[in-house]
Amino acid sequence: MCFEKNCIGKIKASLAKEDIMCWKIINDDYSPIYGGKSKNMTHNITTPYVLNERTPLVKLKASYKQYGSLGFNLTISKGYHSYRYEHEALTIKIIHGTVEGKKSMLQSFVIPKGSKYYQNENQFVSETIIMINNND
Secondary structure, three states: OOEEEEEEOOOOOEEOOOOEEEEEEEEOOOOEHHHHOOOOOOOOOOOOOOEOOEOOOOOOOOEEEEEOOOEEEEEEOOOEEEEOOHHHHHHHHHHHOEEOOEEEEEEEEEEOOOOEEEEOOOEEEEOOOEEOOOOO
């Protein structure tokens, strides 16, 4: 999953004013799918997520490619990528099913209050994330 956003001018990360609900597709052993090693990802996050524990901070590095006279394409590969909407994540889970021989699952997370993050139409990328109980 690579985060992209078209924008006019360069933008800064937002700061979460409260916990932000989001969803991720993870392996059923609670490890990240692809182990953070997919085609465009260099963050190499391989540690399994732990319920109610904040993940280590990852510095968000935005790269911009200019298009037209004012437009930019923002890309962020490092960070904790998640989906803004449960139905969006569920669609991706159905497409992926099994990744690298491991069964995937839909899991609830929050971007904790005070964390830096970016968002586009369907996704977030944040510097940290917390896995929560799916029933919360």
